[in-house]
Structures are given as C-alpha cells and as structure tokens.
Amino acid sequence: MGSGTKRKKKDQPLIRTPKVVISNTESNETVGKVLTKGLAEQAAEMCPVSFQKSISNKSIGVVGASLELILHDKRYSYFLAGIELGALSMKESNTVTNCGELGIKYSGQIVDINGNYYARFIRVA
C-alpha cells in the first residue's frame, strides 16, 4: 500500500502465516503447506471483508447512518434507529454468526451508489 500516516479503509487484508515450503526428494517438487491455522487464517477464509444488501425503501435511509444487526431465529436483520430495513440471507447470517464466534464483527452503514441505497457491512477485526 505505502508509507504514511493512515491506512485506507477499503484495503485491510488479514495476513496469513507463511506457507512452509516442503521438498519432496523423490519427485523433486516443492509444495507450500500451511502448518497451522490460527485465527487470522480462519477469519481470512470465513469472513469476507465486506458485503452489501440493497435497500428498497429509499425514503427511510440516511446516507452514512449506522446500522445495527440483530439476530432473529437464526437470521440477522438490519435496523436503522429501531426500524427494520431488511434481512441477511441464511448464508450471510451463518457467516456473521461464525465470524462472531471467532471475534470478528461487522459494522453496517447506509451508502449511496449511483442513486441506489445499500446497507454495507465491513469486517471489523
């Protein structure tokens, strides 16, 4: 990325433990292997850095407003000041739950992309 005083929010990879190069003397091949799967590796694999859902009711949205994720019967819904704007799919809900167990949270915000509103969720590691 660079040197400087601050990082870009859009560029936040989780760094995985280096693969250890193992040489196979018989086939003369070298293979990179991951010997340990720590938190960073699990999170990098399971928890996408961001995802977003469209918001159909534009009148309710305020660009930049924070959203709250609340779990109802295994599915997460997202709320703005107590008003439900939509729900995540089962797959997305499972991701948020599993990542939460690792210690990863998602921070939600309303964004405007070419006049369409979206609920955007970004990984907080």
Add this chain to the structure above:
Amino acid sequence: MQDLLELPNNPSLFSLACEVSKGKFAPHIKKQEAFSVLDTCENPFRKNIVTCKDNNIDEFLNEAQGLELDTILDSCVNDLPYYIPVFDRNIELVQNLPKNFPVVALSLKDIITSGITYKAGCLHEEKSIGMRRTILQAHCFKGKKVLLFASGPDTLIESIWYKRDEYDFFAKISKMGFYAATGFNFSLIIGECPFAQALNMKRSLISASLFEQTGTLTIPHIYALTKYQVAKWCVWLNKNQNIKYFTINCQLQNSWKDITHVIQAIRSIFNSVSNIHVILHGFPINRIKDFNEDIIRVHFADMLPLKKARNYRRMIFKKDDEKIRFVKDDKVSIAELITDNFNEKLAMLNYIKQQNIEKFKIIP
C-alpha cells in the same frame, strides 16, 4: 522545519506495551523506536500487519530470514532516464513512444488478470492469480526497456506474497521479459508497531532478492519513517555499491506532511550514500522543486499523462507559474494525446530540473 524522521522524546500510552520497548528485537530494532507507537500492538487477526505480539512471529521471521538487512543484491541497473512513463493494462491505444522515452513501466496490478476485486466498498482477495504473460509483446513496448513496479494495495501485495510459490510467481515474471522489477512495497505506517515496520522492510528486500534469484534484475523498494530506519538502509546501500537506484511508491502520501516526510528520508539517504539515485513512482508535481540541489538524483515515474489523455485532457505546462493545466481536447486521437502528454510532462520535469541546477549552481 521540523525533522519528521526524529522519534518523539517521550513514550506514548501504547509504547510500553510494545515488545520493542523491552529490547526484545535489539539490535535490529532499538528500544526507543517504541516511542513512536500510537496504537495497540494487539492484532490477533493480523489486520494489515504482523506485530510484536503475534503468536506466529517465528514463522514470519523465518520467512524474512530475520530482521537484519543483510540480503545481498547483485543486480546492476544503470542509465535509467529522468522520467519513466507508466502504462496500465489498457495499452491498445498507447503508441510506441518516441526515443526520448527509452524506458517505460507497468505496475503489478496491471499484469494480473485476477487476484483482487473491488466490491461493497473494499478490496477482496480472489482465490486464484492470473497473469498477462504476453503483455510485453504489445507494440507500445517494442524497443523499450520495461520496468515492473511491484507495488499495489496491501490486499494485492499480501495475496501474491502468500501464494508466490503456488503460482510460481517470480519464475513467471522472469519469463515475461521485464528489464527489471522493484521490490514489493510492503507498507510502513507511522504510529504502528516498529516490529511490523522492520519486518516489512525486510520482506520487501527479500522480494527483491527473489526477483534476482529467478533471473530478473531488481531495484530495491525503500520505505523509511525514522532516522533509525534511514540509517539501516544507508548501511545496506553502502554495502551494496552495485545498487545505483532505489524506488519509493508515493501514491499513498497525500498530505503535505507525508510528502515532506518522504523528501526528508530521501535527502537523508543521499547525504550518507553517494551516487545513489531514487525513482519516485507517483510523486506530486508541485513538490518536485523541494528536492533543491538533490533534484539531479531524483527520477520520476507516473501515469498521469495517460490518465488525463483518456479523459480527453491535454496537459499544458506554463513556465511562468511552473504549473500544469489540463485543457479539454477531443480534436486529436487519444493515442496522439497520450504521446503529447508524456512529452509535456518530460518537458516540465526537464525545465524544473534545469531551474534547480541553475539556482543551486549544480555541476551535473
């Protein structure tokens, strides 16, 4: 002017919790470097950096072959021009530039077909890495030496670094025909753990060495935020006298202070290492003069003329205020405009260089 390479006189709230403050990584990182820490070193998910508190620190140290800048580079890159145009992946409209541009360049993201994607406001790593292995066969590269700036966002750099063996990355680069490739620009951010910074300095040097080991000439990429880091690079450069150029990717430094920091680091290196030159990738035009008499040791590389031409903007340099203006021009082809803009940028750089030479009575 404030010396931005100096460390604070006192520790911050986070300094004493940093393992560096206990001398754990001495002599490679001095205890007092922890004074610069402005945030917690706790980073269990290893977001962007590997800190002093990482559980797998030994594996990272093994990969980097320790923290000491002791990697020898044998590359000997000579006679690079004062200005190097940088192209992107969309080269169809780029003409073969005239002979006053003997060297051109590409960046890492432009030789990759997949690797990262931008969605939902963030850069996402893709599972596979594809490469444009025949890109240098394009007409615009005929008769040119082509540099590869191995720089880009952390998401791309870290992804390629992690998968480099799986994709045989360095060997593939060597077969593409680049004249030389720079080391990776692993990031250094002010206020972050000094261990993370030292590790990234070494990882960058190791990446340069891997280019060399697979047959590509290399140019080290150098970031230095403190006088200690500058001193380490100066020792390394003085030991590797064959290295005539280092490079710095300046695309993240936007503020006046950040740019001043870069200029101070470069001039500090110039003071200690004779005959070394720097190639600045993406340096802001309005700060070029600030190199004063050192301007003859600074080379520039950027793609601004190309980007502007794509938007039908002609670059016009005015000598009276030494500023570039961008004027709409849709009367000539984009290909022509690209060449004209690169010529204008070169003319501007030559003018400013000459002004500094006369002002500081430099004998080139």
